[in-house]
Amino acid sequence: MLKGGYAGKVLEVNLTTEKIREISTEEFFDVERFVGGKGFGAAIMWRKLHAGTEPFAPENPLIFLTGPLTGTLCPGSRMCIVTKSPLTGTFCDSHVGGHFGAEMKYAGYDAIIILGKSEKPVYLLVNDEDLDVRNAENLWGLDVFETEERIRRENTEQALRVACIGPAGENLVRFACICVDRYRQAGRGGTGAVMGSKKLKAVAVRGSGKIRLYDTEAFVETATKARNALLRNETIRARKRWGTARTITLTSDQDLLPTRNFQEATFEEADSLSAEVLEKKFWIKHRACHSCPVNCGKLGVVRTGAYAGTVVEGVEYETLALMGANCGIADYEAVAYANMLCDKYGLDTISTGNVIAFTMECYEKGILTKEDTSGVECRFGSSKALIELVKHITFREGIGNQLAEGVKRLAEKLGEKAEKIALQVKGLETPGYDPRSSPGLGLAYATADRGGCHTRAWPTSYEMSGKAPDGTVIDRFSTVKRAEIVKAQQDYGAAVDCLVGCWFVRGTVGKELYAQMLNAATGIEMTVEEFTRLGERVWNLVRMFNVREGFTRKDDVLPQRFLNEPLPSGVAKGQRLTKQQLEQMLDEYFTLRGWDKNTGVPTKEKLKELGLEFAVLQ
Amino acid sequence: MPRMVMVDYKACTGCRICEMVCSLKNEGAIAPSLSRIRVYAYPPGLDIPTVCVQCIKAACAEVCPQKAITRNNELDILTVDRELCTGCGICVKACPSEAIRVHPEKGTAFKCELCNGEAPCVEACPADALSVYSVPFDTRVFAKPSEKVADELKESLLAIPEGKGRTRLKC
Numbered sequence: 001m002l003k004g005g006y007a008g009k010v011l012e013v014n015l016t017t018e019k020i021r022e023i024s025t026e027e028f029f030d031v032e033r034f035v036g037g038k039g040f041g042a043a044i045m046w047r048k049l050h051a052g053t054e055p056f057a058p059e060n061p062l063i064f065l066t067g068p069l070t071g072t073l074c075p076g077s078r079m080c081i082v083t084k085s086p087l088t089g090t091f092c093d094s095h096v097g098g099h100f101g102a103e104m105k106y107a108g109y110d111a112i113i114i115l116g117k118s119e120k121p122v123y124l125l126v127n128d129e130d131l132d133v134r135n136a137e138n139l140w141g142l143d144v145f146e147t148e149e150r151i152r153r154e155n156t157e158q159a160l161r162v163a164c165i166g167p168a169g170e171n172l173v174r175f176a177c178i179c180v181d182r183y184r185q186a187g188r189g190g191t192g193a194v195m196g197s198k199k200l201k202a203v204a205v206r207g208s209g210k211i212r213l214y215d216t217e218a219f220v221e222t223a224t225k226a227r228n229a230l231l232r233n234e235t236i237r238a239r240k241r242w243g244t245a246r247t248i249t250l251t252s253d254q255d256l257l258p259t260r261n262f263q264e265a266t267f268e269e270a271d272s273l274s275a276e277v278l279e280k281k282f283w284i285k286h287r288a289c290h291s292c293p294v295n296c297g298k299l300g301v302v303r304t305g306a307y308a309g310t311v312v313e314g315v316e317y318e319t320l321a322l323m324g325a326n327c328g329i330a331d332y333e334a335v336a337y338a339n340m341l342c343d344k345y346g347l348d349t350i351s352t353g354n355v356i357a358f359t360m361e362c363y364e365k366g367i368l369t370k371e372d373t374s375g376v377e378c379r380f381g382s383s384k385a386l387i388e389l390v391k392h393i394t395f396r397e398g399i400g401n402q403l404a405e406g407v408k409r410l411a412e413k414l415g416e417k418a419e420k421i422a423l424q425v426k427g428l429e430t431p432g433y434d435p436r437s438s439p440g441l442g443l444a445y446a447t448a449d450r451g452g453c454h455t456r457a458w459p460t461s462y463e464m465s466g467k468a469p470d471g472t473v474i475d476r477f478s479t480v481k482r483a484e485i486v487k488a489q490q491d492y493g494a495a496v497d498c499l500v501g502c503w504f505v506r507g508t509v510g511k512e513l514y515a516q517m518l519n520a521a522t523g524i525e526m527t528v529e530e531f532t533r534l535g536e537r538v539w540n541l542v543r544m545f546n547v548r549e550g551f552t553r554k555d556d557v558l559p560q561r562f563l564n565e566p567l568p569s570g571v572a573k574g575q576r577l578t579k580q581q582l583e584q585m586l587d588e589y590f591t592l593r594g595w596d597k598n599t600g601v602p603t604k605e606k607l608k609e610l611g612l613e614f615a616v617l618q
Numbered sequence: 619m620p621r622m623v624m625v626d627y628k629a630c631t632g633c634r635i636c637e638m639v640c641s642l643k644n645e646g647a648i649a650p651s652l653s654r655i656r657v658y659a660y661p662p663g664l665d666i667p668t669v670c671v672q673c674i675k676a677a678c679a680e681v682c683p684q685k686a687i688t689r690n691n692e693l694d695i696l697t698v699d700r701e702l703c704t705g706c707g708i709c710v711k712a713c714p715s716e717a718i719r720v721h722p723e724k725g726t727a728f729k730c731e732l733c734n735g736e737a738p739c740v741e742a743c744p745a746d747a748l749s750v751y752s753v754p755f756d757t758r759v760f761a762k763p764s765e766k767v768a769d770e771l772k773e774s775l776l777a778i779p780e781g782k783g784r785t786r787l788k789c
Contacts, residue, residue, distance in 0.1 A: 071648065072638070072648055073635065073638050073639075073642075073648070099632075099634070099659070102634075102650075106649070106650060106651065145661065145662070145789065148661075149661060158658045158659075158660075158764070158765075159651075159656075159658065161659075181659065182661065182662065182663060183663055207651070208649075208651035208652075208722070209649065209651075210641075210645070210647040210648060210649035210652075211647065211648040211649070212647050212648075213647070213648070216642065216646070216647075220642065224742075227635075227742075227744065231744060284775045284776070285628060285631075285663070285664075285775065286629075286631045286745065287631050287632055287663060287665070288631035288632055288633035288744075288745070289633070290633065290634055291633055291634065291635055291638065292631075292633050293633065293635070293744030293745075295631040295633065295744070295745060297631075299662075299663040299664075301775075301776050301778065301787075302788075303778050307788070308778055308785045309778055309785040309786055309787045309788045309789075310787075310788045310789070311662045311663070311776060311787055311788065311789035312789070313663050337788070340788065340789065
């Protein structure tokens with residue numbers, strides 16, 4: 001019997017048969033072993049999916065998952081969406097804040113599993129125990145903002161929370177996202193395209209239920225302690241004021257900022273995209289996800305110029321980096337407008353910015369001509385090109401139809417010269433940090449479970465400070481201790497992703513407080529070691545999922561540019577991450593993980609040790 | 619002087635910690651739908667907390683057929699007498715700010731009664747958007763539907779005058 005924290009039920013909706021069933025959470029999941037969020041997602045994907053299933057096939061589940069701390073006072077309450085990614089073909093857990101996850105819990109559900117495929121557009125309404133698959137033909141084609149408002153009006157319910165796709169998801173753009181609460185996205189990996197393939201326009205939830213806690217007093221005390229620790233922390237205070245945008249001047253100074261399709265890592269005009277400028281000219285209000293004291297979200301409005309009137313929450317660092325510097329654009333107003341369009345159409349700004357920058361470099365190098373690009377002058381620095389291409393991608397018009405397939409598939413079509421300048425790992429476009437000036441991040445990208453991703457491990461802060469977590473001095477550009485740091489961050493991160501906690505607060509909250517909150521909320525008795533073990537278990541199961549799909553060490557690679565082209569400017573001028581350095585880090589990493597060094601496959605012994613006997617492949 | 623939880627709408631980040639703290643204190647569980655303060659989202663990206671403003675000339679008290687809503691002179695707030703209340707819901711319709719509702723389990727009207735002046739929501743708010751004030755005039759001027767507050771906030775925060783006209787918002 002679950003003692004607290006959980007909502008208690010799992011909802012399974014088959015869109016082909018229109019059958020809906022409810023199962024108790026503890027019957028459906030091994031709760032103590034996988035806890036929630038990413039852990040539950042990994043368990044279902046392992047159980048439900050046959051290897052080699054097409055991501056757009058009806059059999060690929062789309063799973064909305066909360067954790068035992070979602071919707072509680074645990075600071076930064078999030079959810080994740082799990083599916084097989086149409087971009088990478090790997091396991092994909094895409095995390096999102098906002099309020100949808102909390103509302104799902106109040107409606108009584110820990111997870112909503114969507115199976116099958118509808119013939120006509122539909123949306124799922126979950127109003128406490130009132131469940132309905134509704135016709136959405138009148139919503140199909142609408143943008144994200146309009147969809148959300150229409151569903152609220154249709155149900156005359158202001159407390160409804162909506163997760164939906166825009167035209168990009170409908171058009172199966174491989175990096176379309178699922179949008180929550182207007183300005184929050186389960187951004188990476190193309191979850192929105194999977195939703196589009198199921199003809200599912202939206203899921204709307206409202207809950208009037210309660211979340212009970214095993215030991216309310218202890219929980220409130222610990223959660224309050226975590227909240228106060230955050231409010232006192234100096235990095236968090238900066239984040240509270242400037243959001244993620246303050247990172248851009250740091251990364252430009254530190255030679256980490258993708259500039260003109262990662263040709264450089266310092267942007268001469270970074271200051272004009274900085275938080276100082278945005279605060280002065282653009283932002284009007286702070287915004288937070290459910291239960292978060294940090295409020296890293298900033299609502300802004302463009303007040304002058306061609307894009308005056310543009311309202312958007314952001315502009316987040318990743319968007320400034322990929323759609324700004326990486327496209328050579330220093331005009332924050334244009335970037336804000338492109339950001340708003342992506343939110344409205346349902347596109348991941350990281351992949352979109354990366355794909356567009358790639359197109360710009362191809363254009364400048366003659367790999368693509370003006371005829372190829374439907375007459376758009378795709379030059380670095382062109383805001384017009386940025387905005388036009390966002391529209392082309394969404395509606396798959398002209399060149400947009402190719403771009404919508406993502407950098408990997410596009411480059412393969414264009415040939416060897418293009419592949420050399422395609423920045424992706426396993427098909428996922430690389431985000432806003434250049435690993436040439438952060439070797440550990442290279443290892444993190446190569447080994448991340450969903451491809452080129454910065455939210456599985458981010459050893460960069462240790463590298464910049466010159467000190468490992470245990471205090472030993474490390475040279476910024478060496479590979480020493482990187483395997484150890486990356487493994488520890490991945491394991492801890494995966495454990496927090498089961499709760500489901502936020503990437504930005506986990507460093508300050510720390511594993512002790514997370515374990516205490518988990519125990520007080522649920523009555524599970526988990527030590528700090530067991531908590532880390534949980535992360536390692538989930539990381540290994542996800543690796544086995546990817547192994548079953550055919551991924552091994554040969555796929556744990558980096559884009560050629562990072563390995564072959566030294567950084568041309570900035571504090572890390574001349575640096576690159578050699579193939580030899582990467583291989584050496586991988587050797588150390590697999591050894592530490594207890595995985596076969598040659599294949600990168602977890603050994604039988606390791607799987608048994610983690611209680612994953614069922615995942616041993618014959 | 620009436621005392622009330624005063625909301626700074628511009629400061630509210632929409633984290634809804636107040637709803638959780640309120641329901642924990644008054645219901646013993648996290649249950650935002652039973653919170654005395656509720657936060658509603660309005661486009662584009664505005665969060666509007668709604669809570670009883672303790673009007674002196676109070677519509678809810680005037681319409682109550684049981685005279686169950688009266689002024690507690692000690693705290694100078696409006697309180698509901700649960701013995702007298704029949705849960706008819708007339709007050710819910712009369713309140714201009716959606717701040718009084720009928721409890722689905724207890725069957726009687728409920729609203730913010732300032733937790734005896736302690737107001738844990740104020741204490742927990744990480745954005746300093748809530749405070750308890752003693753107001754030297756009738757607080758009914760603050761009683762408005764959340765939708766209207768959202769419209770006003772949109773007007774004051776987002777309107778961009780340009781020349782003689784008004785720039786249309788792109789959102």
